[in-house]
Amino acid sequence: MIAGDFTAPLEIYLIASIILGVSVSSPVIAYEIYRYVAPALYPHEQKAIYPFLGAFTILFLIGVVFGYKVLAPFILWGMIPFFILTSALPIINVMDFYNLVFITTLVSGFSFTMPAFFVLFVRFGIIKTSYVTTRRRYIYAALYIITAIVTPDGGPLADIALFVPMAVLLEVAVYFGRRYEKEHPVESLPVTRGKPVFGKCRWCGNLLTETDVFCPGCGKSRI
Numbered sequence: 001m002i003a004g005d006f007t008a009p010l011e012i013y014l015i016a017s018i019i020l021g022v023s024v025s026s027p028v029i030a031y032e033i034y035r036y037v038a039p040a041l042y043p044h045e046q047k048a049i050y051p052f053l054g055a056f057t058i059l060f061l062i063g064v065v066f067g068y069k070v071l072a073p074f075i076l077w078g079m080i081p082f083f084i085l086t087s088a089l090p091i092i093n094v095m096d097f098y099n100l101v102f103i104t105t106l107v108s109g110f111s112f113t114m115p116a117f118f119v120l121f122v123r124f125g126i127i128k129t130s131y132v133t134t135r136r137r138y139i140y141a142a143l144y145i146i147t148a149i150v151t152p153d154g155g156p157l158a159d160i161a162l163f164v165p166m167a168v169l170l171e172v173a174v175y176f177g178r179r180y181e182k183e184h185p186v187e188s189l190p191v192t193r194g195k196p197v198f199g200k201c202r203w204c205g206n207l208l209t210e211t212d213v214f215c216p217g218c219g220k221s222r223i
Helices: 008-040 043-085 094-111 114-123 129-133 136-150 156-183
Strands: 195-200 207-209
Touching: 008 043, 008 094, 043 094, 043 114, 043 156, 094 156, 114 156, 129 136, 129 156, 136 156
Parallel strands: none
Antiparallel strands: 195 207
């Protein structure tokens, strides 16, 4: 590999430091975002956040490892024969190399979190598993197009390498989503005074609606 630019080695360390810093601080960032939106969530929505965050974190880490250990080397080795076919020397710009590794790793990590979002949407009743099972051919076609767009090299080998685990993850998401639909059917929210219940008063336990700033029972603020 060659530097190409005089500041390329410094730029690599700068980009790597930013990515590592965001990754390490992401649990704190996620917690702050959750604390910000928590007052606007229903109780059953708040209970779904912690399993979602746990599944999101685990799947993201698995995706990062897959992208770094499998997908990125697959892309790099898959491009070598094209150098031979075109009689080009495999001298790579160091920034191009590390950008390929960084982007591939992050794209793979976020792509692996798809089941967590799918099950969360099923739990909230936003989507049903039947929407996927009855439209598999179209969804797979769209999934392949998406993987072709997000893979950095644009070659078919990388597209297939990312599409196969994504298709497997989609089926896993459908499996767990279907199990959740059977075990935990979507229930309608309780209603008080003709409005959906937002929560309970922390002081007297009286039911509150979304528009209740003060508890109608004890008169204290719900915050």
